[in-house]
Amino acid sequence: MDVIVDVKRHSYDQLLVLEDIKMHVREGEIVAVIGPSGCGKSTLLSIVGGILKASAGGVFLEGQPPADCLNPLTFIFQDFALLPWRSVAKNVALPLEHHKLASGELKARVDDALQRTGLLDFADALPKQLSGGMRQRVGIARALVVRPAVLLMDEPLSALDAQTRDLLMEDFLDLLLREHIAGIYITHNFQEALRLADRVVVLSRRPGKIKEILNVPIPQRERKSKAALGQLSELGERLWSLIRDEASVADREVIHE
Amino acid sequence: MSELTANGLTAAGAVPTTVARREVDFRGGGFLDVPKPLYSWIAFAGILAIWQAAISLGWIDPVFLPSPAAIIEALWQLAVSGDLWRHLSISLVRISSGWVIGSGLGVIIGLAMGLTSAGRAIGMPLVSAIYPVPKIALLPLLILWLGIGETPKIVTIASGVFFPTVIASLAGVDGTPRNLIRMGQSFNMPMGSIIRKIILPSALPGILAGFRISVSIALILVVSAEMIGAQYGIGAFLLTAGNLMQSDDLMAGVVILSILGLFIGAALTALERIFLRWR
Numbered sequence: 001m002d003v004i005v006d007v008k009r010h011s012y013d014q015l016l017v018l019e020d021i022k023m024h025v026r027e028g029e030i031v032a033v034i035g036p037s038g039c040g041k042s043t044l045l046s047i048v049g050g051i052l053k054a055s056a057g058g059v060f061l062e063g064q065p066p067a068d069c070l071n072p073l074t075f076i077f078q079d080f081a082l083l084p085w086r087s088v089a090k091n092v093a094l095p096l097e098h099h100k101l102a103s104g105e106l107k108a109r110v111d112d113a114l115q116r117t118g119l120l121d122f123a124d125a126l127p128k129q130l131s132g133g134m135r136q137r138v139g140i141a142r143a144l145v146v147r148p149a150v151l152l153m154d155e156p157l158s159a160l161d162a163q164t165r166d167l168l169m170e171d172f173l174d175l176l177l178r179e180h181i182a183g184i185y186i187t188h189n190f191q192e193a194l195r196l197a198d199r200v201v202v203l204s205r206r207p208g209k210i211k212e213i214l215n216v217p218i219p220q221r222e223r224k225s226k227a228a229l230g231q232l233s234e235l236g237e238r239l240w241s242l243i244r245d246e247a248s249v250a251d252r253e254v255i256h257e
Numbered sequence: 258m259s260e261l262t263a264n265g266l267t268a269a270g271a272v273p274t275t276v277a278r279r280e281v282d283f284r285g286g287g288f289l290d291v292p293k294p295l296y297s298w299i300a301f302a303g304i305l306a307i308w309q310a311a312i313s314l315g316w317i318d319p320v321f322l323p324s325p326a327a328i329i330e331a332l333w334q335l336a337v338s339g340d341l342w343r344h345l346s347i348s349l350v351r352i353s354s355g356w357v358i359g360s361g362l363g364v365i366i367g368l369a370m371g372l373t374s375a376g377r378a379i380g381m382p383l384v385s386a387i388y389p390v391p392k393i394a395l396l397p398l399l400i401l402w403l404g405i406g407e408t409p410k411i412v413t414i415a416s417g418v419f420f421p422t423v424i425a426s427l428a429g430v431d432g433t434p435r436n437l438i439r440m441g442q443s444f445n446m447p448m449g450s451i452i453r454k455i456i457l458p459s460a461l462p463g464i465l466a467g468f469r470i471s472v473s474i475a476l477i478l479v480v481s482a483e484m485i486g487a488q489y490g491i492g493a494f495l496l497t498a499g500n501l502m503q504s505d506d507l508m509a510g511v512v513i514l515s516i517l518g519l520f521i522g523a524a525l526t527a528l529e530r531i532f533l534r535w536r
Contacts, residue, residue, distance in 0.1 A: 051439055071444055081440035085458045085535040094454065095444035126535050146444065 035203030355414025367426025425467020429460025
């Protein structure tokens with residue numbers, strides 16, 4: 001299933017936030033979106049996920065999601081958005097409960113998602129008993145349980161410490177590639193974007209417009225190799241040069257607002 | 258002077274000869290809540306001992322302040338004669354009826370105001386206007402409308418309980434983290450499921466905190482209402498004891514109210530432990 005984004009404009013009252021965003025995310029493709037603070041990255045993701053309605057333009061789907069998919073466009077949240085009164089297993093089961101699934105299927109899906117995220121031993125734990133990394137694993141399991149076609153990820157690793165981020169990133173990438181799930185990944189972090197994405201969309205400062213789309217022509221599984229490091233470093237510098245001046249001006253704008 | 262290395266540190270083994278070494282002063286003490294349950298008991302026992310001694314030594318006239326022993330004796334007499342249960346049971350029926358009606362309606366209206374724009378638009382001005390009115394002031398009017406009997410007293414208690422419960426429930430709904438609602442919406446959860454599975458559990462701590470306040474209000478109102486127009490009940494008992502200058506009975510009534518408040522508080526704490534284990 002492809003996602004076609006054609007947001008002509010989006011504003012909050014008089015404040016224009018996004019303008020002329022056109023992108024096409026193909027089945028199984030991972031697209032990272034980076035840009036300076038306040039450029040509308042999260043707003044764009046909310047529009048793609050149907051949580052916000054664009055002021056002009058829209059988002060369209062082409063093709064069919066997998067047969068067992070219950071929620072084609074599924075979010076993974078920066079702050080995990082777990083229900084603190086539910087156990088891990090019940091948090092993961094939440095998106096299934098309003099579907100008419102047989103109890104056996106519901107349990108099988110939950111167990112499968114817990115198993116794929118390494119959470120089977122923590123099924124009865126409450127979120128407060130888990131570390132940040134484990135909580136985000138619960139968020140990932142909850143997203144996987146509906147067998148999504150596209151994952152919408154709003155800085156999913158930014159609330160975690162550097163070590164946990166690196167560990168989870170590798171698991172996450174492995175999962176996306178294995179399951180052939182497409183993703184839109186919002187981040188500030190060039191390394192994350194270049195580790196994960198097939199393409200990186202660079203947004204300008206507010207109002208966010210597409211400044212450039214960079215292809216990352218190295219398969220994800222080869223990006224840790226020595227041979228790839230030079231090319232990735234060049235791409236990183238290119239990204240930084242695209243965003244540096246914008247970020248500096250955006251930072252001053254945010255401070256003085 | 259001691260010998261310094263290139264990075265500015267004293268070389269290993271070198272002992273400073275001219276600079277005196279002293280330990281950094283500890284400045285992080287205090288401002289910590291250390292549980293001291295024994296202190297509570299000692300203070301309580303101390304106050305009772307001083308109180309008893311002041312009466313026994315004739316420093317205070319027992320007509321104005323009876324001794325703890327006299328109060329215990331009065332409590333015993335009340336229990337033995339059956340008066341304690343007669344007054345207490347009537348007060349308990351009034352409190353529980355008024356509280357259940359007031360808090361039940363308060364939760365329903367508070368949730369309706371929190372969940373619907375229309376409910377908020379209609380309810381907010383009414384609640385803001387009526388909440389500050391002391392509800393006991395309505396009792397004469399309620400007696401006029403509903404006659405002398407149990408109903409005006411129960412309605413007075415219910416109206417006193419209703420408003421803080423409305424506000425607590427509304428605040429509970431408003432306090433539900435927006436990201437949790439968005440999460441529910443992102444999974445296409447129906448509105449009923451979002452309310453039942455996300456908003457209500459999230460609002461529950463606020464609602465239970467509101468119950469704690471509303472129970473205290475119910476206690477104040479039952480005593481006030483019974484002082485105005487009742488033959489039986491703790492309030493009526495207190496008023497009669499006061500009129501007859503039976504200060505030991507009067508203080509016994511106050512002790513009963515205090516114990517009742519403690520029991521209700523403990524019951525609410527138990528409820529919080531059951532329903533808010535996740536916190």
